[in-house]
Amino acid sequence: MPPWTARQDSTTGLYAPVTPAGRVLLDRLAAHLPRIRSTAAEHDRDGTFPTDTFDALRKDGLMGATVPAELGGLGVDRLYDVAVALLAVARADASTALALHMQLSRGLTLGYEWRHGDERARTLAERILRGMVAGDAVVCSGIKDHHTAVTTLRPDGAGGWLLSGRKTLVSMAPVGTHFVINARTDGTDGPPRLASPVVTRDTPGFTVLDNWDGLGMRASGTVDIVFDDCPIPADHVLMRDPVGARNDAVLAGQTVSSVSVLGVYVGVAQAAYDTAVAALERRPEPPQAAALTLVAEIDSRLYALRATAGSALTAADALSADLSGDMDERGRQMMRHFQCAKLAVNRLAPEIVSDCLSLVGGASYTAGHPLARLLRDVQAGRFMQPYAYVDAVDFLSAQALGIERDNNYMSTWAKRSGGNGKSADAAGPRRPTPTSR
Numbered sequence: 001m002p003p004w005t006a007r008q009d010s011t012t013g014l015y016a017p018v019t020p021a022g023r024v025l026l027d028r029l030a031a032h033l034p035r036i037r038s039t040a041a042e043h044d045r046d047g048t049f050p051t052d053t054f055d056a057l058r059k060d061g062l063m064g065a066t067v068p069a070e071l072g073g074l075g076v077d078r079l080y081d082v083a084v085a086l087l088a089v090a091r092a093d094a095s096t097a098l099a100l101h102m103q104l105s106r107g108l109t110l111g112y113e114w115r116h117g118d119e120r121a122r123t124l125a126e127r128i129l130r131g132m133v134a135g136d137a138v139v140c141s142g143i144k145d146h147h148t149a150v151t152t153l154r155p156d157g158a159g160g161w162l163l164s165g166r167k168t169l170v171s172m173a174p175v176g177t178h179f180v181i182n183a184r185t186d187g188t189d190g191p192p193r194l195a196s197p198v199v200t201r202d203t204p205g206f207t208v209l210d211n212w213d214g215l216g217m218r219a220s221g222t223v224d225i226v227f228d229d230c231p232i233p234a235d236h237v238l239m240r241d242p243v244g245a246r247n248d249a250v251l252a253g254q255t256v257s258s259v260s261v262l263g264v265y266v267g268v269a270q271a272a273y274d275t276a277v278a279a280l281e282r283r284p285e286p287p288q289a290a291a292l293t294l295v296a297e298i299d300s301r302l303y304a305l306r307a308t309a310g311s312a313l314t315a316a317d318a319l320s321a322d323l324s325g326d327m328d329e330r331g332r333q334m335m336r337h338f339q340c341a342k343l344a345v346n347r348l349a350p351e352i353v354s355d356c357l358s359l360v361g362g363a364s365y366t367a368g369h370p371l372a373r374l375l376r377d378v379q380a381g382r383f384m385q386p387y388a389y390v391d392a393v394d395f396l397s398a399q400a401l402g403i404e405r406d407n408n409y410m411s412t413w414a415k416r417s418g419g420n421g422k423s424a425d426a427a428g429p430r431r432p433t434p435t436s437r
Helices: 003-007 020-030 033-046 051-059 079-092 094-116 119-134 250-282 289-321 327-360 370-383 389-401 409-416
Strands: 139-142 152-155 161-170 178-181 183-185 193-200 206-208 223-232 237-242
Touching (some): 033 051, 033 079, 033 370, 079 250, 094 370, 193 223, 193 409, 250 289, 250 370, 289 327, 327 389
Parallel strands (some): 139 178, 152 183
Antiparallel strands (some): 152 161, 178 193, 183 193, 193 237
8 A cells, every 4th residue: 555545534535444443343354364365366266255264254253343332243333434444355355345245234234223123123133233243143135136036025824924036146145144135025915015034044945056156256155045935933024114115214224234335346446556556666667657647547546436435434424323304315315425426436446447457467467367356356336236327327317306216226126026916006105114224
């Protein structure tokens, strides 16, 4: 890292944590970075998940870093600090950082359920959070349906539920013990609702496939998971809004769940810059004028990338802590900061990595070169919800032009997928839900 970065204000640019808990997390992660860095190329080449790394993180208590201190965790509660930690890991290996993001973000969202949810949500959240601290709970999220199946939750006739369907792109799944799933109710007397059932790995009918062969993030364990009439106890289901309820308050939770991933792609860009500059420094002859110009341009774009992501995370932290105003507007503002930054990051980070290949030259155009891995890994940001590019454009333009739309991408997915014959418009007025995050 260039020496000037160490002198930057910690509240901008993702250069340092802003809380003592964040500093503890970063310091303790530092001991694991040499292992992560040394095995990154092998796991990328073979498409294997770094299980040993995550076992070590569990034993060191880092899988519970974002669990509230009252429950035994490190108490890291700033999105900014989580992004700083992920940036550091991504400089060693982006796949590991992406998988770790799944666990750290779940600590934040479940922490909100524990503090603000109803009795069922608090009880379930506390049980999982304490498991995260003990190293017994590795929590994955299953959001995107596979194109062949719609994930539904229907009554089992005895007070519980049956879960069927298939989710794709579930990172960290090879070591996951708990899976928080996005599903739609079906077969009930009322209108279809969004729901978040929690599935444990030993649930009958549940299968984790070994089918990841991605272009990038090859060591992230981003596989498919399948549900075949999985029995889900009633107290393992967090019920959400009716489909089509247009509850913009939930955008706050979606932001908290995902915005820290910006740190992963800033870390990829920084790693590419470090690799390219080191290559130039090793050459016996001084760089040519074009190379010097490109270094300066990359430096400027990296500064803009860090500043943009840091600003969005700072704003999200401030808005997340304020529960006093209009919760719909809070959700929209949090998502707006996130999406503006995400569009910029998804443009700037790949440009930086690509130009770093130009600086290094043909040596970087081989499958085993670190820059080749970074070039593939950085592309993943374009496809991650919320939102993928087309949805982000729809959201931001609608906010600017005052266009009415359902901003909850999970609700629009459920509405498109059909239901139990009940119209989403028949859902009735929305009731505020404290567990929307």
